[in-house]
Amino acid sequence: MDNLISVATENFLKTVYTLGNSIGKNTRPGTVARELGITNAAATDMARKLSAKNLLDYTKYRELKLTSEGEKMALGVIRKHRLWETFLHRVFGLSMHEIHREAEQLEHFTSDFLTERLSLFLGHPTTDPHGDPIPDASGVFNNGNTEVLPLSQATEGEKYTVSRLQGSDKEYFDFCQQNDLKVNSVIRIINRYPNNRMTEVEVKKRKLLLHEDLTSTITVSKMPSSLEFHNRKRQNP
């Protein structure tokens, strides 16, 4: 009857949560396994264990569903991850592709006490540098409810603001930086070429032709999110 939560468990719950909240993804054991780099057998095994601890509901051959307790834990880990990313970027000046790697470790070894000091120090941010929302200490998102959609599904002619950049490697962020694709950048859809899966956009007077590989990782919203804008301005607290 071990009550302590392990890194493996935290990562498992986090992955189930993330997959469950990503469009076009599912929470079947195999999907979770692939995401975590473990075998299907290990994922099934873990699912049964976590089910016994009431952290998720598991029925053979079905998708995994977090219980409210499991979801709360997942959100706790996500909170720590995103607060650390914000911190590492703002305070230590780590670049976008570096912060995830470090936060991935730190998130598991930060007490709730320290988490709140971190959040306080940062001025209780509600989004991280990628534009991802940060839940509060009780697992609630306070980001307003602006409609967001992947750039790959944006409408021709419309104007949007970038709300999230979901890539991870240096090249991705270098490219985005280079082309002014930043959180809160204004972006207009010039043309869509669905057959070629390309989208032509305008950012800061410049035209870009982007493939769906990229446009599916950029989340945009029609109205500029004033909350996020507010947060971006407070760089050195």
Place this chain on the structure above:
Amino acid sequence: MDNLISVATENFLKTVYTLGNSIGKNTRPGTVARELGITNAAATDMARKLSAKNLLDYTKYRELKLTSEGEKMALGVIRKHRLWETFLHRVFGLSMHEIHREAEQLEHFTSDFLTERLSLFLGHPTTDPHGDPIPDASGVFNNGNTEVLPLSQATEGEKYTVSRLQGSDKEYFDFCQQNDLKVNSVIRIINRYPNNRMTEVEVKKRKLLLHEDLTSTITVSKMPSSLEFHNRKRQNP
């Protein structure tokens, strides 16, 4: 042939290093076990494993000795620990009794890359808030070589400065704070009562009668360490 270093290994090496460098302590398996809260059997087991990995020299029934590789690892962990303590105290304002607990976790999940950014951010400190020296990235201490000794062994009539406070709980630091026993405080030995293991000292015009339980945890030096003083002044970088 697992090349990754585990938390258990890091803590084991750190403990052997610390015991080996504390006067009146030894590095026998039982001592290490007690320190880590594991059984003797587990300590012996670990000693053999680490010996196989060339991190320490182990001969049955003898004290444990770190190899240079093992010592380097131990110093790496200690560096991370003390940098985090410095950070948490200076930047997040955590109190003395809180920083150890958090640093104890963070030290194991901080990459060398992040460690150097942390050190840079803090201005490459050479002592932590307890006055403990921080080794540099290659495991070298750059704290000058002021002679230090426990307050319990200080000489009657002499003046010293406090160089380290080695306690851990809130009560300890509250008492020290209350009585101006801080790193770099000036302290004069008025009287020693070896039979009762008490020492009478004067700090900021106030006289204190202290038991060896306390005086053995306070390290002092005859000459005020200008290096440490310099560091203490840079509070909010």
Place this chain on the structure above:
DNA sequence: TTTAAAATTTAAGCTAACTTAAATTATATT
């Protein structure tokens, strides 16, 4: 609707890091 392919589960086994209990070796004392 049958069947082939894909996914999932079960079974058996491994390693790290522990445990308890028994056996061995050191050490300290008389």
Place this chain on the structure above:
DNA sequence: AATATAATTTAAGTTAGCTTAAATTTTAAA
């Protein structure tokens, strides 16, 4: 120098978190 005590080591066993391989179930296609 013999012996009691303390420390250490060995042996056997446990749990978490994996693995591979085989068996089973689902799903998708013919």
